[in-house]
Structures are given as structure tokens and as C-alpha cells.
Amino acid sequence: MSQPPANPDDAHLREETVSSQTVFQGKLLHVRSDRIRLPDGAQATREFIVHPGAVMVVPILDDGRLVMERQWRYPLAQVMLEFPAGKLEPGEPTLQCAQRELFEETGYRAREWALAGALHNAIAYSNERIEIWFARGLTAGERRLDEGEFLDLQLCSMDELDRRCAAGEVTDAKTLVGLQWLQNWRAGRWVIQGLTPA
Structure with a gap:
């Protein structure tokens, strides 16, 4: 499914992926743990479920x-x-x-x-x-x-x-x-x- 285009006015809020790891892969869902770069340059972790829609x-x-x-x-x-x-x-x-x-x-x-x-x-x-x-x-x-x-x-x-x-x-x-x-x-x-x- 397509995503809407990025809004350039949101650049100060955007988080960027540094690395990505699959933590769990099931029949329906898989769970990822991504290392991301915050807008201020610091890094953090985002854990989330990937769903097919x-x-x-x-x-x-x-x-x-x-x-x-x-x-x-x-x-x-x-x-x-x-x-x-x-x-x-x-x-x-x-x-x-x-x-x-x-x-x-x-x-x-x-x-x-x-x-x-x-x-x-x-x-x-x-x-x-x-x-x-x-x-x-x-x-x-x-x-x-x-x-x-x-x-x-x-x-x-x-x-x-x-x-x-x-x-x-x-x-x-x-x-x-x-x-x-x-x-x-x-x-x-x-x-x-x-x-x-x-």
C-alpha cells in the first residue's frame, strides 16, 4: 500500500533509520527493532509490528x-x-x-x-x-x-x-x-x- 509523500515542512520531526533487526517472524506479524536517529541527532530504539495490511x-x-x-x-x-x-x-x-x-x-x-x-x-x-x-x-x-x-x-x-x-x-x-x-x-x-x- 502506498504512503503519502513526505511533507518538507515536517523535516524537524522526521526520524531516520540507522539499522533494522527482525526480532520475531510469525504467520501474520513480524516484530522489528530499529535503531533510529532523532531530529536532534541523538539515537533511540523503535520496536514495532510490521503488518501486511x-x-x-x-x-x-x-x-x-x-x-x-x-x-x-x-x-x-x-x-x-x-x-x-x-x-x-x-x-x-x-x-x-x-x-x-x-x-x-x-x-x-x-x-x-x-x-x-x-x-x-x-x-x-x-x-x-x-x-x-x-x-x-x-x-x-x-x-x-x-x-x-x-x-x-x-x-x-x-x-x-x-x-x-x-x-x-x-x-x-x-x-x-x-x-x-x-x-x-x-x-x-x-x-x-x-x-x-x-
Whole structure:
């Protein structure tokens, strides 16, 4: 995924890599420990997770309800309510990933797809970038979960999701950002190219 061009006005904030070491290499993530040069010339260490990138889908049914997932998240030891999402396979275009993840996890296919934007959910310790895709014109089918993947589907209105977020029941960062995009798009404040609010 491409990065925005460097802003020359930010030179006094920029950190430069002196050396880089892989500390851990797993199936999904790898951890690096980089020695860096600070803007004042001093050196420091930056430890961070390298992530292949991901997508999140905001699937909207014809009646306006949202297709959500309930899934156990091991690091938090609890079930989380979230929008469908998944990581990119090597060389996979993000739209193709969004279509694949929606179908595999929910069984739905969509007639309309539009890219809303992107988010970085852990900027202090990861380079993960998640693209937010909207999907409409949904047709239900049989899902194809990955081996070892267990999740329930839940249909939710935008207002219900908003209430659950406000009550602190939904804390997943990508889902909170997805709801923000959805509310602003429906209110006509934010534009999603190729998708008009219904």
C-alpha cells in the first residue's frame, strides 16, 4: 500500500533509520527493532509490528441494517462486535480482499462497492493500514469460514450500533471508525465516490 509523500515542512520531526533487526517472524506479524536517529541527532530504539495490511467492510442491507460479526478475540478474552474484516494476502488488491472476506465470513456478495478511506489503528507500535469499504446490494449465500474460524452474524441498525458504541459495548477501533464514516456519509457531510446515501 502506498504512503503519502513526505511533507518538507515536517523535516524537524522526521526520524531516520540507522539499522533494522527482525526480532520475531510469525504467520501474520513480524516484530522489528530499529535503531533510529532523532531530529536532534541523538539515537533511540523503535520496536514495532510490521503488518501486511487489511480491509474492513461496512455491509449495508437494503433495509439499512448492517451485517456485523461477533467473534472471540483471544488477546482481550472476550467476544467483540465488529464489521467484517481481514488481512491482505500477498499481492492481493484491496477490493478483491474485501469481496473475499465479506463472502467467506458472512456469505454475502454485493453489487455495489466503494472505498471510503483508510485508518491506522495502532500508530505507536504498528504500520497496519486498514482500508474501509462500503458494500450495498447484498445477496445472501453460504459462508465459507477459514479452518479454526468461529463467528456469529448479527444484524444491527445504525442507531443500535451507535447506542452500543456510546455505552462502551463496542470498543473495536475499526468498527468505531466505520460507524463514523457511515453516519457522516448518510448525513451528507462526507463523500464516498460512487456511492450516494440511500
